[in-house]
Amino acid sequence: MTFNALQAYQEIWEALLDEEFQEALRRASTISQVRVEELLAERGELVELCREVAGIKRRSIDILEELVERAYRSLEAVRAKPYLAGDAEEARRIIGGLVGSGKLVVIAKSMAAAEVGLRGYLESLGNEVWETDLGELLVQLEGSKPMHTTTPAVHMTRYKAIKLISEKLGVKLEGDSVEEAVKAVREFLRGKIARADVGISGANALAADTGAVVLVENESNIRLVTSTPPIHIALVPVDKIVPTLLDAVKVAMVQAAYTGLYPPTYISIIAGPSSTADIERVRVYGAQGPRELHVVLLDNGRLKALKDPILKEQHRCIRCGRCQYECPVWVHTANKWGGPAYGGPMGLVWTAITVDPVEAGKLSYLCLGCGRCDASCPVEIPLSTILRHLKSIASRSS
Amino acid sequence: MLNPLDVVKVIEDNMRRYGFPFPVPREAVYSWAKPLRLPDRGSTMLYTGALYQLTPYIASIVEQLSAIEGSRVSGLALKLSGILSSLGVSRLIVRPKGDMASVVERILASIASLLERAEVKAAYPYEDDMYSGVLLYDLGLDELFKEHAVKVYRALKSRGAELLVTVDPHTTHIMRSVYPRYVDGYDLEVKSYLEVLAERGVRLVREPSGDKVVIHDPCLYARFENVVEQPRMLLRMAGFDVMEPRRSRKMTYCCGGPIEGLTPRMAKMIAKTRLEELREKSRTIVTLCPICYVNLRAVAEGDVEVIDIALVLSGAKP
Numbered sequence: 001m002t003f004n005a006l007q008a009y010q011e012i013w014e015a016l017l018d019e020e021f022q023e024a025l026r027r028a029s030t031i032s033q034v035r036v037e038e039l040l041a042e043r044g045e046l047v048e049l050c051r052e053v054a055g056i057k058r059r060s061i062d063i064l065e066e067l068v069e070r071a072y073r074s075l076e077a078v079r080a081k082p083y084l085a086g087d088a089e090e091a092r093r094i095i096g097g098l099v100g101s102g103k104l105v106v107i108a109k110s111m112a113a114a115e116v117g118l119r120g121y122l123e124s125l126g127n128e129v130w131e132t133d134l135g136e137l138l139v140q141l142e143g144s145k146p147m148h149t150t151t152p153a154v155h156m157t158r159y160k161a162i163k164l165i166s167e168k169l170g171v172k173l174e175g176d177s178v179e180e181a182v183k184a185v186r187e188f189l190r191g192k193i194a195r196a197d198v199g200i201s202g203a204n205a206l207a208a209d210t211g212a213v214v215l216v217e218n219e220s221n222i223r224l225v226t227s228t229p230p231i232h233i234a235l236v237p238v239d240k241i242v243p244t245l246l247d248a249v250k251v252a253m254v255q256a257a258y259t260g261l262y263p264p265t266y267i268s269i270i271a272g273p274s275s276t277a278d279i280e281r282v283r284v285y286g287a288q289g290p291r292e293l294h295v296v297l298l299d300n301g302r303l304k305a306l307k308d309p310i311l312k313e314q315h316r317c318i319r320c321g322r323c324q325y326e327c328p329v330w331v332h333t334a335n336k337w338g339g340p341a342y343g344g345p346m347g348l349v350w351t352a353i354t355v356d357p358v359e360a361g362k363l364s365y366l367c368l369g370c371g372r373c374d375a376s377c378p379v380e381i382p383l384s385t386i387l388r389h390l391k392s393i394a395s396r397s398s
Numbered sequence: 399m400l401n402p403l404d405v406v407k408v409i410e411d412n413m414r415r416y417g418f419p420f421p422v423p424r425e426a427v428y429s430w431a432k433p434l435r436l437p438d439r440g441s442t443m444l445y446t447g448a449l450y451q452l453t454p455y456i457a458s459i460v461e462q463l464s465a466i467e468g469s470r471v472s473g474l475a476l477k478l479s480g481i482l483s484s485l486g487v488s489r490l491i492v493r494p495k496g497d498m499a500s501v502v503e504r505i506l507a508s509i510a511s512l513l514e515r516a517e518v519k520a521a522y523p524y525e526d527d528m529y530s531g532v533l534l535y536d537l538g539l540d541e542l543f544k545e546h547a548v549k550v551y552r553a554l555k556s557r558g559a560e561l562l563v564t565v566d567p568h569t570t571h572i573m574r575s576v577y578p579r580y581v582d583g584y585d586l587e588v589k590s591y592l593e594v595l596a597e598r599g600v601r602l603v604r605e606p607s608g609d610k611v612v613i614h615d616p617c618l619y620a621r622f623e624n625v626v627e628q629p630r631m632l633l634r635m636a637g638f639d640v641m642e643p644r645r646s647r648k649m650t651y652c653c654g655g656p657i658e659g660l661t662p663r664m665a666k667m668i669a670k671t672r673l674e675e676l677r678e679k680s681r682t683i684v685t686l687c688p689i690c691y692v693n694l695r696a697v698a699e700g701d702v703e704v705i706d707i708a709l710v711l712s713g714a715k716p
Contacts (some may be wrong), residue, residue: 006401013399016663328652328668361538365402365660368668369536370617370652391538398403 001088001117001355003339005362011336012366021155022332028154029331035260036322046257050378053254056247057316057379064306064315067208067241068297074211078272079285080293082211087300088116088354094296095200095233101126103197106189108225109133109217110202111319112235112298114146114341115354118200130192132221134185141168145341147334149321150259155334189221199225199290203236204255204318205248206295212245212271213295216252216264223268232273232290237298239315245269251318258320258378305353310389314349316379321346323373323383329366337366345373345383352390361394400467402660406537409659413542418452419533420459426494427451428524430503434510440521443559444510444591447530447569450502453688454494456658457696461495464662501706502688508712509565509591516600520563526553532572536656544580551581561587563594565708567618567625567687575622590619592686592707596628602711604637611710612641612680614672614694615650616687629686629707636711641679651675655689669693677702684710 015021040047060067068084075082085091095118099105105127107113119140122129131137135152139145141164146152153161162181166173171184193199201222205214213234215222226232242248249267256264274289285291305311324330324344335343339351339360345367352360364387373383409419416422427448436444513520528550534543554562564570567590574588589597611633619625626647633640645651654668673694676683683704685691695704 009399009402013661016661016667022667328654328671329657329664331671332664332667362403365406365537366657366664368617368652368654368656370656371621372617372649372652375621375648388536388538391536392540393538394403395406395538395540398407 001115001340003351003355003359005359008336008338008363012333015333015336020157020160021334024155024157024160025331025334028148028151029325032260032325036258036325039257039260039262043257043262046254046262049250049257050254053247053250053318054316054379056242056250057318060242060247061239061306061312061315064238064241065303067243068238068303070208071206071211071241071297074208075295076211078211079275080211080272080295083294083296085296085298085300088298091116091235091296091298091300092118092121095235096121096125098231098233098294099125099127099198103127104192104195105129105198105200106132106193106196106225106229107136108199108201108215108222109136109152110200110235111146111149111341112202112237113200115237115300115350116235116298117340118235130189132189132193132225133219134182134221137185137189138164141165145335147336147343148324149319149342149347151321193221193224193228196225196229198231198233199227199229200233200235201226203234203240205251206236206241206297207243207245207248208241209244210271211295212248212269214245214248214252215268215270216256216266217268218261218265220266223266226268226270227274227289230286230290231292231294232270233294233296234270235296235298237300238302239317241297254378255318255320258318258322301353301355310386311349311353313381314346314353314386316381317346317350318379319346320378322376322378326372326376328370328372329368333366337363339363345387346381348390349383349386352393357390357393358397361390361392361397364388364390364394367391399661400463405660406539409533409537410539410542413531413534413539413546417546418448418529420455422452422455424525426455426499427529428522428527430506431510431522431524434507434522436510436520436522438521438524439558440519441558441560442518442520443554443557443562444513444520444522444565445554445559445562445569445573446506446527446565447532447573448527449530449532449566449569450506450688452529453692454496454498454502456689457495457498457692460658460662460665460696463659467662498692505688505706505708506565508708512595512600512708512712513563513591515602516595516598518563518594518598521557521559523554523557523559526557528553530569530572532568535572535576540580547577547580551577551584551586554586559586561589563589563591565591566689567616567623568689570625571618571622590623590625590628592625592628592632595711596631600632602632602635604635606639607637608639609637609682610639610641610680611682611684611705612643612676613646613684614643614653614676614686614690615646616685616690617650617652619686620648620650625686629684632711633684633707636713638710643675643679645675653687653690653693655687655693658689658693665693666697669697673697673702
């Protein structure tokens, strides 16, 4: 995937002039900041847990290549089928090969899927593909990209969202009731999920010791997508691998807390395909859940980034999107300040790692260097330092 | 919108030619100190790094960039590399904005007088009060920054400096936390004048006036240099009731200043958000940084007053 920083600057300019866009972001960021602030003030144990997770991620980066190998073996041990995709194209090819064509595919929320351009690719193979996270679905209907890591449709007002749902899904919605809109989407997606051939998810973390994929959510779409269709494919960036299952659950808990939704409604642990041995102890795969679990480990520049002592710090990121909501620039641009998938402080760095450091560096000039992202990151990533590093890469290139 | 790469190039070009991000007369940096007759050599050195003195020029440039940013040329500016240079931005001899130059002179003179009241005998390097190069560092122009930093360091050493007393957060941060990583053998101790005043227990004590002021922490002091309690303590000693905005101390909110030259429109939007938050607590907003001062002042309307802390502490205002 490629992108052009100047094109992004043009879109940023348009966003600055778009009052609805600005209003939606202002509202969402204020609510989110206050909610997380209150949550952390109430629950001191979460702050402790952050420190612990920062340590887990630090240690994981130091042995990441080894963790990838361990995870690979553990996945095989639980009868999941592991793959290692070197880049986005390879990831698309592997998943495209597994899905084939003429299938109905449902996707649980996954930024990695956006990173490799998965939905568009699967559609180009002749599949019907639906996002099942409400925010992601709205982004799909709009034909745009996720505007925040955990809240992809953050830039939309309720009016915009309801209009999209009515027009694109052919559902009759009258008035401005969010409840009615959610109900309509639930009915629509339930139909798709029940008939889907393949469910695709990302992962919040992957445990190297057990091959367990850990996912955290509130909508329950992830549970349905990963358990209803006969085939589940998980696309997991390698930086999400941590040594143990307990580590992985801790990562998911911190991620949930920093989105301001705590306790998380659901945490799923998926270690292998569903199975039963209830008849004569004969193990049969494909009980009520999927009979096949494929886990695609995605490198896409991450292992190379380990060699850059500044860039590699980014591998601690747990994708909570806190730095986005806290950034004075992002609250006016959302992920328009970013690459094809990711945006904002952490997103520019992921864009540098997975797409192009020079173009990401050119966009980094908008970073104020104010350090609010550093101060709010639960795993203490020195984001403003990394963004300055990207500016220097861009300056050197010109 | 402007093409940030062009703006960066203009700044780089000016730094090489003038030693400043844009052309300003050299005397503009040190003329404020002439009447004070401070010694020009000494181990304790008041070093401004020229940031305060540049702000009237910055304000003037930002006004001109705003006009370009909002015009039809801006679409072109994004597409055509070099258009800013061809518009003459790189060669603008900018004039300081309105009354700001005199405000800056009063601020710097107040700082010198506060240090004197704290019995700090500081020298001043006059012609060698060079720009610190902070913008080069911020924009990732590392090689040029390093070259410039070595020059600044040598000039200050040649005047006998051992302890630098700085006057703004950007210069404090760059001299204390960044120079040591770029200049071999760097051995200058660096303190903000607010730290020095707090340490020395400057005699400011006045009767509590009951006047409420709201403090706007600059990002670099609060998050990178741990200058948080000192300004509060000094303001309280000077008799003020110090109010805290919703986002303060380590979680303070930026004034938007660092991107004012790249996208004045967004810088202004950020400043407005911050100003609204500050004015909820008091109509008198105290700033500790010249960039914050310019940006918040640019969006302040009605009865809101933005004042530099040096003027407040020296009793000049409010």
